[in-house]
Amino acid sequence: MSQIEIQRAAVIGAGTMGRGIVMCLANAGVAVQWVDNNPQMLEQALTAVSETYAHNVRQGRIDQAEADARRARVSAAADYLAIRDVDLVIEAVYENLELKQKIFRELDGLIQPRAILASNTSALDIDAIAAVTRRPRQVLGLHFFSPAHIMKLLEIVRGAATAPQVLEAALALGERMGKVSVVSGNCPGFIGNRMLRTYVLEARKMLLEGAFPYQVDAALQGFGFAMGPFRMYDVVGIDLEWRARQLAGKGQEAHEVQVDNRLCEAGRFGQKSGKGYYHYEPGSRQAEHDVQVDALVQQVSEGLGYRRRDIGPEEILERCLLALVNEGAKILEEGIAGSAHDIDLVYLNGYGFPADKGGPMNWADRQGLVSIQQGLLRLQAESGAHWKPARLIDELVQAGKGFADHRAIG
Ligand code: NAD
Numbered sequence: 001m002s003q004i005e006i007q008r009a010a011v012i013g014a015g016t017m018g019r020g021i022v023m024c025l026a027n028a029g030v031a032v033q034w035v036d037n038n039p040q041m042l043e044q045a046l047t048a049v050s051e052t053y054a055h056n057v058r059q060g061r062i063d064q065a066e067a068d069a070r071r072a073r074v075s076a077a078a079d080y081l082a083i084r085d086v087d088l089v090i091e092a093v094y095e096n097l098e099l100k101q102k103i104f105r106e107l108d109g110l111i112q113p114r115a116i117l118a119s120n121t122s123a124l125d126i127d128a129i130a131a132v133t134r135r136p137r138q139v140l141g142l143h144f145f146s147p148a149h150i151m152k153l154l155e156i157v158r159g160a161a162t163a164p165q166v167l168e169a170a171l172a173l174g175e176r177m178g179k180v181s182v183v184s185g186n187c188p189g190f191i192g193n194r195m196l197r198t199y200v201l202e203a204r205k206m207l208l209e210g211a212f213p214y215q216v217d218a219a220l221q222g223f224g225f226a227m228g229p230f231r232m233y234d235v236v237g238i239d240l241e242w243r244a245r246q247l248a249g250k251g252q253e254a255h256e257v258q259v260d261n262r263l264c265e266a267g268r269f270g271q272k273s274g275k276g277y278y279h280y281e282p283g284s285r286q287a288e289h290d291v292q293v294d295a296l297v298q299q300v301s302e303g304l305g306y307r308r309r310d311i312g313p314e315e316i317l318e319r320c321l322l323a324l325v326n327e328g329a330k331i332l333e334e335g336i337a338g339s340a341h342d343i344d345l346v347y348l349n350g351y352g353f354p355a356d357k358g359g360p361m362n363w364a365d366r367q368g369l370v371s372i373q374q375g376l377l378r379l380q381a382e383s384g385a386h387w388k389p390a391r392l393i394d395e396l397v398q399a400g401k402g403f404a405d406h407r408a409i410g
Contacts, residue, residue: 004116004169006030010083012103013092014038014045017120020148021090023049026073027149028176033077033086042076049074052149080110088173090142092120095244100124101132108133116166118142123189126159136161140170143190145350146236153350154179155190180349185336192346194331195360198323203229204256206316208301210308212294213277219313220320224354229320230277231287232352234270238263238277258300263293322375322387325364329390332361332406340365340403365402373397 007030011022014036022045025032036042053067062070077083089107093099100119107117116138119129130139141157154174158167167183174181184190189197203216217228227235242264245251252261263269263276270276271285278287301308328343337343344359357363364372373389380387396402 004087004114004165006087006116006169006173008033008086009088009090010035010077010086011090011092012036012107013120014042015092016146017092017144017148019045019048020146020150021092021120021144022074023052023070023149024144024177024179025090026070028173028178029073030173030176031073031075033075033083035077035080035083046074046076080107084110085112086115088116088118088169090118090120095122095124097124097128100129104129104139105132108135114138116140116169118170120144123193125188126157126186127161130159130161137163138166140166141184141186141190142170143184143192151350152178152180153192153346154181155192155346155350156181156183157186157190158183159186180345182342182345183338184342184346185334187331187334187336191331191337191343192350194336195324195327195343195347196351198327199320200229201256202319202323203316204259206311206319207259207297208255208304208306209311210301210306211311211316212297214289214294215311215313216316216320219316222313223317223321224357226352226354233260234276234278234287237270237272239269255304258304259297262296262300266296268293318375319379321360321363322372322379324360325372326376326387326390326393328361328364329392329403332403333390333392339407361403365404369393369397369402 009025009030010033011018011025012035014034018034018036022032022034034042034045036045050071053071056062057064057067083089089111091100091103093103100121104117111117113135117133117135119126119141120143121141122143126139126141130136133139136159139159140162141155143155143157145151145153154177156167156170156174171181182191187194206216207213213230217231220228238260242260245257251257267273268275271280274280274282275290277293279290280286280288298308331337331343332340340361343361347353347359348355353359358366373393376387376389376393392406396406
């Protein structure tokens with residue numbers, strides 16, 4: 001296969017992510033055709049794109065001619081037949097495997113055989129999506145972060161069958177779009193969201209054991225994170241996972257999500273509803289401490305039989321950071337990430353990890369893996385097997401090495 005050039009693309013889905021992705025492509029000089037099965041959504045999205053470009057002109061970021069050129073590269077398409085000649089399709093519809101498979105099956109039948117088909121899924125199995133097509137070598141994940149036209153990170157998800165030339169084309173496109181691209185293997189959540197799961201789980205456990213959301217966030221923001229996990233949930237919307245659990249019919253009973261469930265049942269979805277883990281004055285994004293939330297957290301945890309205790313910032317930091325590092329080590333050990341540096345790039349550019357701390361793996365190397373291993377073993381003895389150090393950590397400690405040396409070993 002010769003080098004694949006992306007000149008024309010299509011985006012399926014005109015929601016939050018579709019809008020940002022379309023602008024990334026148009027800004028990089030790629031002509032984009034846009035499909036959504038809700039014509040009203042598409043109309044609104046085209047207006048939103050025009051407004052963003054007009055705003056960029058008012059801010060002096062681009063001139064009118066550039067805004068017009070970018071906007072002119074974006075057009076609505078009625079159906080898949082209208083986009084059959086594109087070089088790349090990026091799908092950004094709802095996070096539902098069956099829906100994505102249906103769309104990929106249809107696209108595969110209509111779009112020219114050499115085109116690349118990509119999904120912006122946050123966590124779904126790329127191989128299961130590729131499997132419904134006759135071109136699994138040309139299927140991959142292009143995981144943008146919200147807002148896609150602003151966030152620097154692009155996780156490029158390599159499926160089991162993805163061809164090297166297809167990965168190269170995605171990397172070249174990432175560069176044209178000015179992204180920091182990181183290749184990830186295929187696993188639930190890829191690099192970033194898989195690690196985030198363990199970190200959030202620890203934060204939620206601490207609410208049940210005695211901490212309050214503002215204390216967890218303050219400790220992590222004190223370390224330098226742009227936002228603690230609960231402020232992040234308020235921005236993203238607490239209801240997204242709540243609805244997904246309802247739809248899947250599982251996971252709703254876990255102790256760790258009971259605070260989220262109660263907040264959502266009370267209509268506290270986050271910033272968009274003026275209240276979530278915090279309170280927001282009308283029109284403001286300033287997260288205000290809310291004593292009602294503390295009372296709710298206390299009620300939920302005591303109702304579940306927890307004996308609350310004071311949890312200080314050191315414990316909050318240790319548990320959240322070690323959860324990230326241990327999962328990062330497993331990701332490295334499994335070859336999901338090519339290097340510790342790639343994991344750090346993901347956390348620095350997509351998850352607000354403090355730049356001066358170098359990313360979770362670099363931070364761990366700076367602490368010394370012996371102290372990381374000891375911390376994990378202590379937590380394992382205190383609270384269970386999920387803290388067992390990753391095999392890679394034991395091996396590196398044994399060899400007197402750090403995560404940064406891993407490629408030399410592996
Ligand atoms: P959204 O709900 O804002 O938009 C989804 C769009 O898809 C809607 O406009 C809808 O009309 C359209 N759509 C639904 N079914 C369709 C079909 N059959 N054909 C064409 N269009 C269809 O969703 P979103 O937040 O933009 O998320 C899209 C994808 O991106 C999901 O897979 C999500 O997991 C992923 N993602 C989201 C974020 C985020 O922060 N929102 C971040 C990274 C990745």
